[in-house]
Amino acid sequence: MDVLIHFFVGLHIIGIAALLGGFLTQMKAIGQGTARFVPGMLHGALTMLVTGVALVGLHQAHGYPVNTVKIGVKLALLIVILGLVYVKRDEERIDKGLFGLVGLLTTVNIFIAVLWT
Template identity: 65%
Template sequence: MSTVINVVVALHIIGIAALLGGFFAQMKAISAGEGRMTPGMLHGALTMLVTGMVLVGLNEADGAEVNHVKIGLKLAVLVVVLGLVYVKRDEERVPAGMLGAVGALTTLNIFLATVWV
């Protein structure tokens, strides 16, 4: 079971990398006022959502203790990120603050996952 969990964790990290990498790739465009939500950002957020739910299920099935408050907060942050990316996915230009919020909330999710024990 631990191998399956580790594979899903790796997929979860790939989703985070796609979302945050899409944000970082837009940094120059953001400063020029031409930033946009890329398809990779949407796919990364969806990957995070699916693999996160699978991880909770696998860990509970394996008998591990799951901090439901932490998972609930991470889910809420991810739903906000996913909503922002999904709603603005077809627009040519997205306000810099909105892209900044996606980057900041994704970073917050990373810190929630790693710092909150």
């Protein structure tokens, strides 16, 4: 069971890398006002959602403790990120503030995962 949990943690990290990497590749475009949500950002957010739900289920099935408040906060942030990226995915230009919000929420989600024990 631990191998399966580690596998899903790896996939979860790949998802967040795709989301944050998509954001970071658009940094120059943000300054020019031509930033857009690339498909990798949507796929990364969806990967995070699916693997995160699977991780919670696997942890509960194995009897490991689950911090439901932490998971709830992370899920709420991810739903906001996913909603913004999904709704604005076809637009050629995204407002700087909105694009920055997605990057900020993604970074906050990472720090919650790492620092909240």
